[in-house]
Amino acid sequence: MTSRLLQNINAPKDLRKLDKSELLQVAKELREFIIDIVATKEGHLGASLGVVELSIALHYYFNTPEDVLVWDVGHQAYGHKILTGRRSIFDTNRKLNGLSGFPKRNESEYDTFGVGHSSTSISAALGMAIASRLNGNTVKNHIAVIGDASIASGMAFEGLNHAGVTDANLWVILNDNAIGIDLSVGALKEYLSKSKIGIKPKQDNMIEALNFHYSGPIDGHNFDSIFKAFEELEKVKGPKFLHLITKKGKGLRQAEENQVTYHAPGKFDKKTGELLPKNNEQLPPKFQDVFGLTLVELAKTNKEIIGITPAMPTGSSLKYMMQEFPDRAFDVGIAEQHAVTLAAGMATQGKTVFCTIYSTFLQRAYDQLIHDVALQNLPVIFCVDRAGLVGEDGATHHGVFDIAYLRCIPNLIIATPADEIELRNILYTSSLGLENPIAIRYPRGRGTKLDWQKEFQQVTIGKGKQLQPGNDMAIISVGTIKTEVEKALGQLQHSEKVAHYDLGFVKPLDEQLLTEIFQQYQTVITIEDGVISGGAGEAILAFAHRHQFTSKIMNLGVPDEFIEQGTTEELKDLVGISAEKIKKTLQQLLT
Numbered sequence: 001m002t003s004r005l006l007q008n009i010n011a012p013k014d015l016r017k018l019d020k021s022e023l024l025q026v027a028k029e030l031r032e033f034i035i036d037i038v039a040t041k042e043g044h045l046g047a048s049l050g051v052v053e054l055s056i057a058l059h060y061y062f063n064t065p066e067d068v069l070v071w072d073v074g075h076q077a078y079g080h081k082i083l084t085g086r087r088s089i090f091d092t093n094r095k096l097n098g099l100s101g102f103p104k105r106n107e108s109e110y111d112t113f114g115v116g117h118s119s120t121s122i123s124a125a126l127g128m129a130i131a132s133r134l135n136g137n138t139v140k141n142h143i144a145v146i147g148d149a150s151i152a153s154g155m156a157f158e159g160l161n162h163a164g165v166t167d168a169n170l171w172v173i174l175n176d177n178a179i180g181i182d183l184s185v186g187a188l189k190e191y192l193s194k195s196k197i198g199i200k201p202k203q204d205n206m207i208e209a210l211n212f213h214y215s216g217p218i219d220g221h222n223f224d225s226i227f228k229a230f231e232e233l234e235k236v237k238g239p240k241f242l243h244l245i246t247k248k249g250k251g252l253r254q255a256e257e258n259q260v261t262y263h264a265p266g267k268f269d270k271k272t273g274e275l276l277p278k279n280n281e282q283l284p285p286k287f288q289d290v291f292g293l294t295l296v297e298l299a300k301t302n303k304e305i306i307g308i309t310p311a312m313p314t315g316s317s318l319k320y321m322m323q324e325f326p327d328r329a330f331d332v333g334i335a336e337q338h339a340v341t342l343a344a345g346m347a348t349q350g351k352t353v354f355c356t357i358y359s360t361f362l363q364r365a366y367d368q369l370i371h372d373v374a375l376q377n378l379p380v381i382f383c384v385d386r387a388g389l390v391g392e393d394g395a396t397h398h399g400v401f402d403i404a405y406l407r408c409i410p411n412l413i414i415a416t417p418a419d420e421i422e423l424r425n426i427l428y429t430s431s432l433g434l435e436n437p438i439a440i441r442y443p444r445g446r447g448t449k450l451d452w453q454k455e456f457q458q459v460t461i462g463k464g465k466q467l468q469p470g471n472d473m474a475i476i477s478v479g480t481i482k483t484e485v486e487k488a489l490g491q492l493q494h495s496e497k498v499a500h501y502d503l504g505f506v507k508p509l510d511e512q513l514l515t516e517i518f519q520q521y522q523t524v525i526t527i528e529d530g531v532i533s534g535g536a537g538e539a540i541l542a543f544a545h546r547h548q549f550t551s552k553i554m555n556l557g558v559p560d561e562f563i564e565q566g567t568t569e570e571l572k573d574l575v576g577i578s579a580e581k582i583k584k585t586l587q588q589l590l591t
C-alpha cells in the first residue's frame, strides 16, 4: 500500500494542513488502509467505507474535538478513529485489550459519546448543545451523524422533536445509503428514497416541518458538495439537517454489490475483495439458524405463527421465514419497543408470535416487556438471541444482563436451553400454546450437534435435569455454558465426585430438583454466562436461603463490571467460566 499522506496524519490538525485538492488522495489511502486491516483482522467494513469522504470532510472543516462529533451506532467510525491518532494501533481493533470497534469516551477525546446501540446520537448531541449554551458557548458545533436505518427509530424522532423547538447549535447529518445491516424498511425509507441528489423534497418536507433547516440531498462522496453545504449551513442559526446520499461499501466492488454480507464480512482477500474460502468441514449449526429454520418448520403446519425482528433478519435468521411466508414475518426496522408491543397486539388476537431480539437490544424495550406483555400475561414468545458474551463487539453488545432484568418480571417464563435440540424443543413447545409469555435465551455462534434436526419433543416447563451423577459436590449450569462444564469435567481428575445438573429454566425454578440437590450436597456451584448480580445463581442462592439449606454455594458468572471486547473464549476465561477455569475452581474445591 502506498501511503503518501495518511502516514503523516496523526490528528485532525495534520489533515487541516493539507490543501483541499489533496483530500481525494487521503480518501483513497484511508479506504485502502481500512480494507487492508479489516481483510485480516475482521470487523465492520461497508459502513466505514461509505463515510470515508464524510469523515475526512468533518475533521477537515470543523475544529474537532472542540466541535463535537457524535457517530450513531459507531460501526462506521473506523475512518474517524484512524484520522484521530489511532492509525498505528488500528490493527488491535476489536481485539482483547485493543481498540473498541465503536467510539468510546475513555479511548480518545475525539470520541465524544460512547455508542454501539443505534439512534442515540441526536439526543446526545442535543444534550451537549444545550449544555454548551448554558455554559455560555454559542460557537461550538454539535454534530450527530446518523444512518437512514437508525434515524427511523423512535429515539431518534424523540431527539428531532425536541431539537426543533430549541435554538441549539445542532447539526444532524443523515448518511442515507438506503440500507442498514439488511435493507432499510418502512415508510420513512420510502420517503427518503424519493429524494434525488440536488432535488430537495419540496412538498411537506418532514424535516422542515420539525423546524430544522434542511439541506440536500447531496452526493456524500463529493468533497466540493459537502464543503459547500457545510458553508451554507454554518450561516444558519439553530438546528440544521444535512442529507447525504452515499453508497455502503464504496470503493470495494464486492462490498458495494453485496452490502449485507460485507457489512461485517469476516476475512477476505484485500486484493480481490473475495471472501476467503470457508473450511469445507461440516460444522454444527449456528443457534440463530436453529431458531430460524425451526420456525419455518413450525410455521408450515401452524398458520397462527408470526415472526418479528427489529432490523436483524439476517443476524437472527428470521430471513428464512420472511422468504417462505412474507405475509407472516416482519422486519420492523430498528424499533425494539415497537416490535415488542406489536407482538403483544398480535397476541391479543390469538396469534402465536415469535419475536426475536438480541439480548442487548431487548434492553431498549424493557417497559414494553413489563407493561404491554407480562402485565397482561400475553403469551408472546421472545427468542433472545446473542445471550451471553458475544465477543468482539464488546461491552455495548454482550447479552449478559437478560437473566437479571427478566427474572424479576412476574408471569414471564425464562428458558435456558443447553443445546440445539433443547432450543428446538422449547420452540416447538412454545408453538403449541403457553399460558404465559416466555423468553428463550441462546448465544451467538455455533452449537455442538451435527444431527440437530430431530423429531420434536414436548418439554415440561420449569424442569431441569441431572446430566452426570457425583458424590461430593454439584454444579448447576444455566444454558449452553453446559458445554464448558462438560469439557472441564472431561479433563478433571476425580470427576466422579462432581454431579452436573442443567437448570433448564431460570423461571419457574425446578424447586423439586433444587431441593434434592441441596439435600444431597454440601457444596453447590452455579455457573452462567450472564451477570452474577441478580442472575440465576443468585435466584438459587435465595431459594436455598428461603428453605434454610446450609450448603456452601458458589456463583460463577460475569462479575459486576463491564466486560470489553475479545474472542468469546478469551472473555469466558477472563471471567472464570471457560472449561479451564472451571476445572481449576473444581480442583481447588476438591482439595
Ligand SMILES: Cc1ncc(C[n+]2csc(CCOP(=O)(O)OP(=O)(O)O)c2C)c(N)n1
Pocket: 047, 073, 075, 076, 116, 117, 118, 146, 147, 148, 149, 150, 151, 175, 177, 179, 180, 181, 248, 310, 311, 312, 334, 361, 364
Ligand atoms: C438499538 C439497536 N438495534 C439494532 C442494532 C443493530 N444494528 C447495528 S448497525 C444497524 C444498521 C444501521 O443502519 P444505518 O443506520 O442505516 O447505518 P449504516 O450501517 O447504513 O451506516 C443495526 C440494525 C443496534 N446497533 N442498535
Ligand SMILES: CC(=O)[C@@H](O)[C@H](O)COP(=O)(O)O
Pocket: 044, 073, 075, 116, 181, 264, 315, 386, 390, 393, 444
Ligand atoms: C453494529 C452492530 O450492532 C451489529 O452489526 C452487530 O455487530 C451485529 O452483531 P452480530 O455479528 O452478532 O450479528
Ligand SMILES: [Mg+2]
Pocket: 147, 148, 149, 175, 176, 177, 178, 179, 180
Ligand atoms: Mg444506512
